[in-house]
Amino acid sequence: MTSVRKLAAAMTHYQECDVLVVGGGPAGSTIAALLAQKSRRVVLLEKERFPRFHIGESLLPLNLPLFDRLGVADDVRRISVYKPGAELVSDEHEAVATFRFADNPLLSVGYSYQVKRSDFDKLLLDNSRRLGVTVMEGTRVTDVILDAADRTTVTAIGSDNTPTQWSTRFLVDASGRDTLLAGRLGLKRIDKQNNTAAIFGHFRNVPRQVGDKAGMITVHLFEHGWVWVIPLPDNVTSVGVVGTQALFKARKGKLDAIFADAVGKCPSLARDMTNAEPLSPLVACADYSYDSRSYVGERYILVGDAAAFIDPLFSSGVMMAMSSASFGAGVVDALLEGREPREHLVRDYERKIQTSLASLSWLIYRINSPILRDVLMSTFDLFNTRHELITILAGDFYERRSFLSPLRRLQFAYGFLLFASKLGFRLRHGGIKWRPQ
């Protein structure tokens, strides 16, 4: 700490709390609520005023037990579209693969929800208030001093430019992709293998699935990426293109043109979008994956996207944000209490995050590879993997994979087909066929 900062700190009046949470997205409001339930004095500072737009609208079944724990299960159901599973469409393969959560008896919950994040995030934030958290919206954290003797000091600025100072026993960074601490402490590692970008928007007049597919997320695959179609409440449909650099370089230009180009590459989607009416201008963001070299420090913890972010292909973000927040609440409470050995708590927390990233990244890195696409879209289920993969797609990321887990079997199948492809064979609808080079 510089001497000027030390002097300023000595002269300032700090408001005190046990835990200060930066950010009121799903990770921040979950950890704040769970710690308030344990009678901690929790303050949450959020730079925006809710409701505010956010991307990340398709949830996973294993989110639901967390809604029960927070006491919001009925409220979430009220603002959602019921999601029975996911559908993968490849016009190149002229095939549709359907993943229905209820088909897997190992899953305790057989469905999930699609939500407008503005409503969902507000609901969770208001619930944390109800549970006793002091929530200040329109308040941006601008400075953090971690090296004071036994407390951390935080400076924030309100929307009327009034500064506030806080002294906290523990700091939670739930600042999302702003990565407040990982950025400042030089801990952030960008994953160069996953370097994609996304363009998305909300539309009306997009036809909806009916019958037992009503409410599913549809993912359309095309050469340099994929497009999500998510049915939201009030007949709004969220459509987003996620593409590799090749897509964006090949079509330098306006967002609308890149978006239309990608939609045009998926004829079945292009048909559905013929009469689509955009509700606002398209939004773009780089959605490259990253993580942090470490997730817990002396008196701080990183949760949700502030700790790690992985490509949205499997709609895993909110589930990972809320579950890391739930694990994190246990860590913070035990550390404040001095209950368990610190090293054990930290190692366990870090292992959980790393296992979840590892479970998903293998699939994400290969989603644009023709071989993985052939496996996912084939009419037969090579090595009986598809059915059980649903447990990963439902949010079960935290178990270490056994030798013959579905993911491992899929990896074997992939290796086998990669070898076959070098000999000129390629998986086609009915089996492995010779493909002239």
Ligand SMILES: Cc1cc2nc3c(=O)[nH]c(=O)nc-3n(C[C@H](O)[C@H](O)[C@H](O)COP(=O)(O)OP(=O)(O)OC[C@H]3O[C@@H](n4cnc5c(N)ncnc54)[C@H](O)[C@@H]3O)c2cc1C
């Ligand atoms: C293109 C794309 C598509 C996605 N699709 C899905 C999907 O379908 N399903 C899914 O589950 N996930 C999806 N995600 C991921 C999802 O958006 C995130 O994983 C999720 O929002 C993480 O929650 P969080 O609470 O960690 O962060 P956030 O939701 O980003 O919340 C962080 C909060 O911190 C606040 N904040 C930041 N800095 C400060 C500061 N200095 N002071 C005070 N407040 C601050 C922000 O205003 C924000 O409200 C997608 C992501 C992208 C990029």
